[in-house]
Amino acid sequence: MSSDLPAATAEDDATALRLDRAHVFHSWSAQGRLSPFVVAGGAGSHVWDHAGRRYLDFSSQLVNTNIGHQHPRVVAAIQEQAATLATVAPSTASLVRGRAAQKVLEHAPAGFSHVFFTNGGADAIENAIRMARLHTGRDKVVSTYRSYHGNTGAAVAATGDWRRVPNEYSRGHVHVFGPYLYRSEFWAATPEQECERALRHLERVIQAEGPESVAAILLETIPGTAGVLVPPPGYLAGARDIADKYGALLILDEVMAGFGRSGAWLALDHYDVRPDLVAFAKGVNSGYVPAGGVMISEEIAATFDERVFPGGLTYSGHPLAMAAVVATIEAMEDERIVEHAAAIGRDVIGPGLAGLSERCPMVGEVRGLGVFWAVELVADRETREPVGADVMAKVKAACLERGLLPFLADNRVHVVPPCVVTSDEAAEGLALLEEALAEASLGGAAARA
Template sequence: MTDTLSRAATYTDRNGAAHPLPDREADARVRADDRGHVFHSWSAQAVIDPLPIAAGDGSTFWDYQGNAFLDFSSQLVNLNLGHQHPDLVDAIQRQAGRLATIQPSMANDVRGELARRIAEVAPDGMDRVFFTNGGADANENAVRMARLVTGRRKVLSMYRSYHGNTSTAIALTGDPRRWPNEPADGSVAKFFGPYPYRSAFHSATPEEETQRALEHLEQTIVLEGASTIAAIVIETIVGTNGVLVPPPGYLAGVRDLCDRFGIVYIADEVMVGFGRVGEWFAFQAFDVVPDLITFAKGVNSGYVPLGGVVISDRIAAHFDTMAFPGGLTYSGHPLACAAGVATFEVFERDGILARVRDLGARVVEPRLRELAVRHPSVGDVRGMGLFWAIELVRDRESREPLVPFNASGADAAPVAAVAAACKRDGVWPFTHFNRVHVAPPLVISEDELLRGLDVIDRALSHADEHTR
């Protein structure tokens, strides 16, 4: 990567000209254009003030005032190889100079190579890839495949989940972003997934949580009508809604239930796939094989929008003589796929998977465990690789959350204070409800990782003020 100190001093505009930072004139211009014309997602437009960003490099990005932020959220947990990775940028530039785009009905070299590379790291018997533009439409199309293959309509998903913003994907979603979008797809039913720290089943051990969560899922299948259920969709590790790592045996139990009742098991790997927890796909850490895998984000770090579905041979064969009724103009876009191929090359050359496992086990986990002992506001820490959650509470004994579920405004102030303290100290955090998530780029240096954890450590003093 380039020298971050030199990148901090300047940024390059869209015409290739270099400008020194700070650049308050550019800051004002970007703010005016944004506030005047950009309609932002998930936001009340009049009450937001998006921060204009001038440049990024590696694990750091800068605003136009010259402030540097260590990106501890990988933007939206997608920037696995960091900002402006030279291999990805070069791959996009070379592809743009040779063939910028081609329709998906034609064969393309980088599209085919990326599909082959994905199939090579997927389980045996999963040799086909359907490309989409992102994670939401990956989940939409996976569900469509499951419904067509089984001839059933209903789909089950967890309450604590996020699967995307399109029609079926938002219906699958369990978090409050679903509420104002209802009714959406009415053939989706919810169930409780395992969450040992806040067990819906009053479990005392991870093993008990697995047993009771699976009994609950089986009962849900029976009561919803097994013969009506096409698929079960599960984030392998629940992402935004808690970094919930499945307890031992849970995913294997889901696989068994799907086999017994003829249900398609869809693994949503949009957030945790491509190295986030030190595996190509997170389910590979749990000795289980789904029928369909959805992906996006880390496949090319979001440099150009890309997602997809990895399809088992059994399901793919269903469409050998029957047309699949779905498609996208930009499916497998060459610029996106070129960045995806480069991602594989970087992962293999730089040993990214082993690096993530090492940093997670040797640096992040011990530090978070130590931090949990010292801060009375920390109720639980959990995660794998470079994907962790710090769950904040007012009282460790009662486990009362530091802020209420779906809190906003004054109710959310204690966690907002933690986030603000991190930003003042040069770290951009990922917070959600009563949690701080640790999800930096996979290329972060060990020194940067330790610095970010130090900043979070100091910021938690603001949460400690609200404990009893």
């Protein structure tokens, strides 16, 4: 901050909150019940408010600041691009856009040739669905109940959780249960059984819907908001086989799981599977400027060589976003950030959460990869009854009191720090989380007594 600017104070936090409550309409919320958390700045794995209180960011905001807050190379690239060309129409050829597409495709599966840039993950899903429908001449999209694909027409209809229900205006969406052994819908006792039965369920639904009507199977490679549901070995490959058997496409949603989050460039790199389309956003430039896109295989791209693709966005491939993409990917390559995320998950977060599970009776299961983990909280380990919203509120409050910024969903705490989190920071965050869970657990025990 320039020295001629006034120092930030707690009064600025109060002003930020007052203006927010007076004028800002928040997503997924009853507006009258909100008391937003104020963030004034950040660096690496930390954020702080105007008064200077620091928080270790174990949320990566919305699981998107993979490269951390205010990475200097990305900030400098945005500044340089802004001084050169701040915006340009998507119909033009732009060097920075071409470089961004090239960098993205360097980490795509073999046989991918093009990128359609969007403003974020939801419209990436929207356009992937559009491409699948036009390529196949079919209408239906099969996705899972435990999923989140975005808040636009087809994307939210493809979503499986509660947010779909008041927004079902898009046609042609069918849902199935995906694998989730801890709460199996298939009475499975092993990962192998869960995989086999989930695939059988998927195929039977496609058969019942009429295979000739199904354009695509849409899956989050690792369902994120739904609980970091790491698929059992063979599930994604099996979904690929089913798609091929019935002439449907396989779309993988890597919006949350991609670009280092799972300890790989794309989460699909952990599995023997090649999709037809890949949706991405979030970690591709850590959200420094809104950006997303669809990686398109050669076969799908060829569909539109002589046929007009009926889709477009004013800010598709926006220069500032593209500069952030190039700088992010290059920094992640040069600094080996993806490899670092894998090591942190393997050596620190995974073992740390395993120990937490042993010590904390409220933990039902931990699961994850890289810097992409979920801690499922239960009222009773035998029945696996989820804890209620009152307990989760206590967990959140206890985390914030200790300077830990958590990501909570349903009965889970998602451990999702930036990919650049250090070993010491990760260990500190896990220790703070354990303290918060102990406090919330004691409160629950006192209430039951």
